[in-house]
Amino acid sequence: MVSLEMNDIQALILSGHNHLAQVAYYFLQIGDRAKAKRWLGTLSDQIATARHRQKDETKPDTALHIAFTASGLRAIGLPEDDLHAFQWEFTNGMSAPARARILGDTGESSPDKWEWGSPAGKPVHVLLILYAKDIPTLEAACKEQEQAFANGGLILVAREQAHPRTDMKEPFGFRDSIAQPNVEGGHRTASEEPPARAGEFILGYLNEYDFIPFSPEVNAESDPQGVLPMSAAHAGRKDLGRNGTYVVVRKLRQDVEGFWKYCEDQTRKPDGTPDAERRVWLASKMVGRWPSGTSLVQSPDKDDSKFSDDPRRINRFLYMPTDPNGFKCPIGSHVRRSNPRDSLPPDSQESLNASSHHRLLRRGAPYQAANAATGKTEQGLIFVALNADLRRQFEFCQQSWINDEHFNGLYNTEDPIAGDSDGTSTFMVPGPGVRQTFTGYQRFVHTRAGAYFFMPGIKALKYLAG
């Protein structure tokens, strides 16, 4: 079993802070490098580490995390050459044209229309994440941090606030964050799933291929105080990436009204009145789980919370033994493609192996806010995903599983929930006899903002603070 350097790892990698019900995200611009370095130096002692989470029996009321964009690392003083050692996808940035195509951020979701993170907007350098147990605690903590970063010369670009719902559902009304990988060497959870190798989510440890992921390094001379660990891969180099991870943050607006209206219109009774049961049936076919979280392969005909209520059963299923053709859970549905388990060619074993190379730790939460332009209440997800390899994990899932209309033998079906459907897709619902098709829908999830961040280990933070 791998031994993780808990006191250098930000706690968020190993824990979703489930006991902390409120979360605020600050997107900041560095105004003054020297001041920002001093601010970071002080802040680095306040960051919640995995060690805290492990030791604390009385769980803390707040937790603080920090991460940087590529331009943020540049702004705090990292030389261009060192920046080049980070993943290209990270330095290229989420809003670059090639990335937008990969991620399906087109049309109204294209980066130039984003609220923050857009190429022309104020640059986002730093992400601060603040968790708290309740609203008053959050407000107090926020006030304190706002004061501190203002003193550090940081400029507020945007602020988001989110909170997990007590029923654990996302805005469309389906239970979310069920299939969450366990991290080897991390905290224990109720799930019996074998843990994923730590190197899938933390730099410096072996990954599923049994290799240590590439990690950004710096010259040893740049670290006279010896804050950073030596590089295991190259002599004379220091490891800046160790115990860090890449973080994807996306603000995803969910068109809740449009989604349910579509499902209702497609399932009306012959006399034109809505059919509540069939409406939920179609929505669940698109999602691949029932609202309770129970999988369609566990209960094909109706929702049955006896599976979702049992933490050992909710995620314990495969597709091929009982549903090779998607009669129960359509091949194109959201969950069957965002985690295909055993259902990819050429066979179950190969599929499980391949699927294990594209896992994400999801740390997001739903948001609900009045839209500044329309005044209407807007709902969605602050999507936060952690991985050691942006390309092989997050971008792969988005591009090859969610947005690929030819996924797993299909002809013309993007993910009906999270995909970039442009109105020309056909959602196939296979069954014995003639399949049913659903067309004429556009994407229900819209990208409103986003950026790639790197969440360094504590030592790396101290190195960056100088």
Next chain:
Amino acid sequence: MVQYALNIIVPVRKDQVAALKKLLDSIGRKPNSNPHIRFVDMKTVHFMRWVVLDNDLRYAPVLACETNYDGPFDAHIADLVRCGAQGLDLIYSHCEGYPAGAGKDAAAFQKFVEAHAPPTLAFHIAYRGHSVQNVRNDARIRDEIQKFLDQRGAGSFKKLSATQIHAEIRKHLATVPGLDLTPYPDTTASRNLKEKVVTTALLIAALVLLPVLIPWAILLRLKELHDDEHPGKPLPDQHLAELIGNEDHVVQNQLTHLVDIKPGLFRLVTLRLVLWAINVLAKYKFNQGSLGGIPTIHFARWLILDNKRLLFFSNFDGTWENYLGDFIDKASKGLTGVWSNSVGFPKTLLLVFRGALNEQLFKLWTRDHQIHTQVWYSAHPRDSVQNVLNSIPIRDQVNRNLSEEEARAWLVRLGL
């Protein structure tokens, strides 16, 4: 009908490299509407590309062309000349030894091609024996059926058995003009026989090589211990930006990859032997869709340039990342067996082990030797390999009499 791989490798006149690349880039930006080559009128071509190989200053620049075509050869040449005449003249006027006006004369062009056509050493075809016309026809049949089912509505078939639904669909298709609905001839028996023959052939080859196997393995291991692998240094932004800017515009993607073979006869002979074995396997064993378990490669080939460099062309579905992931997860031994004989490949153990399993280094090495392809054309850009292979039995069984069970399985194919 048999598909073939044609290579045309021609030296580019030194002062013409930039002009040629500019011309090809202009064609490549809009292959279907460019004024020089009427790709869409071609009847014999599945995939085709032109790429200038000039990234390594130690070698004279060459223009490489690959076509994946339906035979016979002379009909293919006539097809190229028919749809390309002036364009071929324009392109090859930048090259050495091109007889002026050959693009308008099939015989002259054929002679030129034959003088510059190094052999393909290993060739993979996902849908062996299926012509461009068949692929397009079968896709249309599948689309027609979907349209018919949607017009009638799934509900209207509820009370019918699978064979009754099949009969309704057949009746409808008979009224649609221009579809070829004849069933395909059954080739299972000859395929099985070929597979047996090939297994025997490979076994005999292995027996013949047995006496040299142990000395060869010792020599190989010694070399492996001293070979350098790619240093893992990040690639220039510009190189990645050019390659990635070119990718993911359609369902399919392409890869051109060129790398030095490790010096010495040992590696060259080993490589040729591995490619021979892969070619035999590709032809007789993995000949129904997948290359060693990878279900997304339409056509792929390896050839050797001047006994020095290994050139790889691939036409595949989906993303580069998915493709390379499949290489590693499903076919790492075979591919490592090939590329371990080339410079900078991640460290291997006894030719086929490790190597590509060093995932990040393997991907970095691949990108490092990947070349920007100027012109790339696909005759059926909206069909994935899995689509093509699914549409074949859909068409095949329209005019067969199916049992209830067979008809149900046939209907499942329409649910994708």
